Amino acid sequence: MVIAKTVDGEIGIMPQHAPVLGVLVEGGVLRIKREGEGDLAAAVHGGFISVADDEVSVLAEVAELGSEVDVAAARDALDRAQASIEANQEDADAAIEAKRARARLRAAGEEV
Amino acid sequence: MGAQLRLLRRRINSVKSTAKITRAQELIASSRIVKAQQRMQAALPYEREITRAVTGVVSNAASVDHPLTVAKDNPVKAGVLIVTSDSGFCGGFNANVLREAEALRGLLEGRGLEVVPFVTGRKGVTWHTFRQREMGGQWVGFSRKPAYADAKEIAQTLIDSFKDDNGIDEIHIVSTEFVSMLTQNVVVKRILPLEVEETEATESTAIPPYFEFEPTAGDVLESLLPRYVESRIFTALLQSAASEEAARRRAMKSATDNANELMRLLTQEMNQARQAEITQEISEIVGGANALADAAAGKE
Numbered sequence: 001m002v003i004a005k006t007v008d009g010e011i012g013i014m015p016q017h018a019p020v021l022g023v024l025v026e027g028g029v030l031r032i033k034r035e036g037e038g039d040l041a042a043a044v045h046g047g048f049i050s051v052a053d054d055e056v057s058v059l060a061e062v063a064e065l066g067s068e069v070d071v072a073a074a075r076d077a078l079d080r081a082q083a084s085i086e087a088n089q090e091d092a093d094a095a096i097e098a099k100r101a102r103a104r105l106r107a108a109g110e111e112v
Numbered sequence: 113m114g115a116q117l118r119l120l121r122r123r124i125n126s127v128k129s130t131a132k133i134t135r136a137q138e139l140i141a142s143s144r145i146v147k148a149q150q151r152m153q154a155a156l157p158y159e160r161e162i163t164r165a166v167t168g169v170v171s172n173a174a175s176v177d178h179p180l181t182v183a184k185d186n187p188v189k190a191g192v193l194i195v196t197s198d199s200g201f202c203g204g205f206n207a208n209v210l211r212e213a214e215a216l217r218g219l220l221e222g223r224g225l226e227v228v229p230f231v232t233g234r235k236g237v238t239w240h241t242f243r244q245r246e247m248g249g250q251w252v253g254f255s256r257k258p259a260y261a262d263a264k265e266i267a268q269t270l271i272d273s274f275k276d277d278n279g280i281d282e283i284h285i286v287s288t289e290f291v292s293m294l295t296q297n298v299v300v301k302r303i304l305p306l307e308v309e310e311t312e313a314t315e316s317t318a319i320p321p322y323f324e325f326e327p328t329a330g331d332v333l334e335s336l337l338p339r340y341v342e343s344r345i346f347t348a349l350l351q352s353a354a355s356e357e358a359a360r361r362r363a364m365k366s367a368t369d370n371a372n373e374l375m376r377l378l379t380q381e382m383n384q385a386r387q388a389e390i391t392q393e394i395s396e397i398v399g400g401a402n403a404l405a406d407a408a409a410g411k412e
């Protein structure tokens with residue numbers, strides 16, 4: 001099963017799902033539940049999910065597997081982004097940065 | 113005579129060092145083609161999927177009207193993205209692209225459109241500034257190794273100008289397509305208004321599946337189309353990068369071959385000159401010796 005976060009909310013895709021084309025949110029976590037193996041998580045920033053012919057493809061602008069996330073760097077990025085949000089409430093860039101950093105940490109299985 | 117010999121030797125040396133440089137360039141280019149090809153291959157799945165997605169949306173929801181898919185009734189300006197290289201030493205690579213761009217310009221002007229060039233690559237930019245042509249945008253510094261961010265920036269500029277009422281109404285792209293190590297073709301494509309083209313005609317999907325959209329078809333298209341344009345531009349940049357290296361390798365190979373041929377001819381000429389000099393010296397010595405012998409014989 002593939003679980004992704006679209007702009008409408010979370011969507012879970014099981015085998016034999018009807019064809020869907022969805023827009024993914026900035027800073028979402030994609031989870032793939034596999035039989036017999038552990039889950040696979042990835043931080044996905046923007047892009048699309050398309051389901052057709054029993055195949056799920058995720059087209060992301062930037063994506064990172066949870067196991068490849070540099071936790072220290074992501075935490076660092078989150079701290080920096082939060083500091084600049086506190087300094088300036090309307091800092092849209094920093095808000096996106098914070099979202100991305102959170103998604104990366106969540107994908108890596110860290111508490112945020 | 114001695115002066116001519118020295119002159120030839122100097123020319124041989126200079127040709128030899130030029131050949132060394134062109135040979136090195138040739139080797140560098142060959143190793144870079146492989147890397148450029150790998151980058152091209154790596155970008156293929158993304159482009160294929162995004163093309164499939166766009167085809168899915170457009171064929172499912174024909175009623176969706178989006179500024180990027182609708183041709184304007186009376187277009188005034190046409191944007192042409194010209195993809196050239198940053199550095200030279202690549203034979204006719206840039207000349208071919210620019211010639212094709214000029215042909216397209218003539219064609220568009222024949223339809224009564226004003227042409228706005230958008231140029232990537234230092235060679236193309238210099239070509240336009242030299243002719244004092246106004247450019248809608250220019251980007252340099254990444255022709256050998258384009259990143260997705262570069263394509264994104266270009267796409268953003270083009271799309272902004274396309275959405276602007278006083279901006280361009282059509283976007284064409286002139287770039288070089290990498291077919292193989294030996295064949296690279298200059299291609300002209302229209303990317304906006306959208307012309308979804310089937311890249312592989314033998315695709316097994318006979319009927320495109322009926323998609324559901326999250327949240328709506330319009331929203332999906334809204335965020336899908338810019339990505340599609342980016343991906344098309346990125347592919348063009350990657351193909352152009354690989355073609356540039358292939359063109360450079362070919363140009364440098366023929367330069368090295370020519371230098372070797374020239375070296376052979378010059379060496380021959382130098383040997384002749386040296387032989388002529390030796391012959392002359394011998395005949396002078398013999399002549400001198402004979403003269404002395406004759407003089408001695410006369411005394412006796």
